[in-house]
Amino acid sequence: MNDVTPIRTKVENTLLSRFPQIKAALPGDASIRHLRDDAFASFEQSGLPHRRIEAWHYTDLRSLLRDAPELAVVPPSHVIQRAAEHASPLDPVPATRLVMVNGFYDANISTFGLPAGVTVKDMHSALGQSEPLVASHLGAATTTPDPLIALNTAFMNGGVIVTVAPHTKLDLPLELRFITETVDAIATTPRVLVIVGEGADVTLLESHQGPDGVAYQTNAVVEIFGAAQSRIEHLRLSAGGNYAVDLSTLAVNLQQEAVFHSLNCVTTPGLARHQVFATLQGEGIAFDVDGVSLLSGTQHVDTTLAIDHASPGCTSRELFKTVLDAQSTGVFQGRIMVKQIAQQTDGKMMSQAVLLSDEARMNNKPELEIFADDVVCGHGATCGALDDDLLFYLMARGLPRLEAEALMLAAFVGEAFEKIHHDGVREVFEAIAGTWLKSRSTPTKQA
Amino acid sequence: MLEIRNLHVSIEDKKILNGLTLTVHDGEVAAIMGPNGSGKSTLSYVIAGKPDYEVLDGEILLDGQNVLELEAHERAAAGLFLAFQYPLEIPGVATMSFLKAAMNAQRKIRGEEEMATADFMKAVRAAADGLGIPQDMLRRGLNVGFSGGEKKRMEILQMALLAPNFCILDETDSGLDIDALKVVSEGVNALRDPKRAFLVITHYQRLLNYIVPDTVHVMAHGQVVKSGGKELALELEATGYADYKTLAA
Numbered sequence: 152m153n154d155v156t157p158i159r160t161k162v163e164n165t166l167l168s169r170f171p172q173i174k175a176a177l178p179g180d181a182s183i184r185h186l187r188d189d190a191f192a193s194f195e196q197s198g199l200p201h202r203r204i205e206a207w208h209y210t211d212l213r214s215l216l217r218d219a220p221e222l223a224v225v226p227p228s229h230v231i232q233r234a235a236e237h238a239s240p241l242d243p244v245p246a247t248r249l250v251m252v253n254g255f256y257d258a259n260i261s262t263f264g265l266p267a268g269v270t271v272k273d274m275h276s277a278l279g280q281s282e283p284l285v286a287s288h289l290g291a292a293t294t295t296p297d298p299l300i301a302l303n304t305a306f307m308n309g310g311v312i313v314t315v316a317p318h319t320k321l322d323l324p325l326e327l328r329f330i331t332e333t334v335d336a337i338a339t340t341p342r343v344l345v346i347v348g349e350g351a352d353v354t355l356l357e358s359h360q361g362p363d364g365v366a367y368q369t370n371a372v373v374e375i376f377g378a379a380q381s382r383i384e385h386l387r388l389s390a391g392g393n394y395a396v397d398l399s400t401l402a403v404n405l406q407q408e409a410v411f412h413s414l415n416c417v418t419t420p421g422l423a424r425h426q427v428f429a430t431l432q433g434e435g436i437a438f439d440v441d442g443v444s445l446l447s448g449t450q451h452v453d454t455t456l457a458i459d460h461a462s463p464g465c466t467s468r469e470l471f472k473t474v475l476d477a478q479s480t481g482v483f484q485g486r487i488m489v490k491q492i493a494q495q496t497d498g499k500m501m502s503q504a505v506l507l508s509d510e511a512r513m514n515n516k517p518e519l520e521i522f523a524d525d526v527v528c529g530h531g532a533t534c535g536a537l538d539d540d541l542l543f544y545l546m547a548r549g550l551p552r553l554e555a556e557a558l559m560l561a562a563f564v565g566e567a568f569e570k571i572h573h574d575g576v577r578e579v580f581e582a583i584a585g586t587w588l589k590s591r592s593t594p595t596k597q598a
Numbered sequence: 599m600l601e602i603r604n605l606h607v608s609i610e611d612k613k614i615l616n617g618l619t620l621t622v623h624d625g626e627v628a629a630i631m632g633p634n635g636s637g638k639s640t641l642s643y644v645i646a647g648k649p650d651y652e653v654l655d656g657e658i659l660l661d662g663q664n665v666l667e668l669e670a671h672e673r674a675a676a677g678l679f680l681a682f683q684y685p686l687e688i689p690g691v692a693t694m695s696f697l698k699a700a701m702n703a704q705r706k707i708r709g710e711e712e713m714a715t716a717d718f719m720k721a722v723r724a725a726a727d728g729l730g731i732p733q734d735m736l737r738r739g740l741n742v743g744f745s746g747g748e749k750k751r752m753e754i755l756q757m758a759l760l761a762p763n764f765c766i767l768d769e770t771d772s773g774l775d776i777d778a779l780k781v782v783s784e785g786v787n788a789l790r791d792p793k794r795a796f797l798v799i800t801h802y803q804r805l806l807n808y809i810v811p812d813t814v815h816v817m818a819h820g821q822v823v824k825s826g827g828k829e830l831a832l833e834l835e836a837t838g839y840a841d842y843k844t845l846a847a
Binding site: 540545546548549550551554555559561562563565 | 687
């Protein structure tokens, strides 16, 4: 696509020389090797995405990624044990937990016994065993060419394949818990397929945690397939280390009358990009995707959406709330495409940001591409400081400034949390926001 | 007791208060009347501590303490309460949570224990019943979707719960129908106390039929230009403000 090939960065050169060296050791049969080669060839051509590529304009990975740490390997038992000892904010929520350590599924520290109607396969072994679900579903949730998906496909080595049988209604959420347990920087590339049968009802949690002070990188791709009339709620918590790079792709493919809701809550990672590619492939789908980002320090957090209305009569709703303190940077790019066939589409997208510091930056870019003529679509983006009059009203009632701000900010992000159906997870997310807001008022923070 | 001495205030280089002096004793209900633009609302905001105003000279003493040195929340904890002319809507903050946060914040500043939830609920229910505020309104976002009358009642509810010793009512009668005016006035009268003083700001004498003042002060051009008893309000109703507009000049 580009006539000029820019000079390769150190990271690009490392990745380019690494793949031929390790590809033989990566799991996979001939067809997987073919997939990897194709994906790598596309990366080789494009390199890391940079600001001259529209979708990456505000998150220039070429300059933001300084290193390409070693690819994670299947962790030894003592590392798994250490990982199992970490607490998670989601611990109070009863769930069937599937734990990935450094990207690799470990059944021993996962919940013993699965609910009826659910199967789980280790992606690491499935890749090498001609697993039919890999052949039928891997890479099928989106047709959008994307450099993160390409890199993940080239190097993928862990993750899980989850299936939920038709008409199964799960009482407990299924949690995909990703724990990075390492002293040195590593790169993890888990790949997850979640295949939800017709009429099934699932709450899927996805949480990411890892050590502070280690510049580890995660490039996770989660593909969700929702059959007709399935109901899926996907709640993601990005709470990795302060130096972590959390690159995440959620690819969703939905069929007729599926009901889908996702919310991504980002608190700690130094650099994060969460991209959502959704294809609404049947009529009457209700698709909601939301996000809350609470940023401080020099964090850079990007949310990029591409929602493809490929069938008539679907509804999509997006609500993103970003709170930015200190020198943090937020990015929201939301694109809703309405194909000509997709009459009676009802789409609404809103991204709202509150800047708490003069040095914080927010980049909001909503987009609509509409080729059908009978649609209701709208988008909005706001960016501003807290309302001084409201602040005074609260202070005049006795609330100190930081407490008054915390109350207003909790209400601001609360609007997105309110859309969470699962009460327990909503409470956890609200508590996480509460802790974040409280940490602002702790005077030691300035020390 | 609130003493305002020679208060000069400007906002964005525009002089609003020009040497205002006023004393309100404990237990007193003082009414401030005056034409539009005379500086009545500015006075209420400056006493409560709104940051936009620049105090050029003078002092405001609450029981001998200079409140100009305090931030708005510290003034509230010291016993000042401003019932807003236009109470603000705060979506997403349930009225009940807000009330609890405000009460406990003030107690914390004063070095008091937090109020037990059961006691708090009891106090809120009793005060809400007295003002005819239904319980489900307390679960809604603060002032969100409330009518003008409901918002003003909510201000009086906050006043009752926070039990301040100096209350400013900034045009509490604006936007109220006669029934709501009665309810709000009864709420205020129930709080009259030998230790609690009120500054009632209004355009119209009507409110003062319900909240009968001890003293009436007329403001024009950022000063108190005339003071008197409750009969002064009746006089104003008959003559209007025209005479006073020239007095201060």
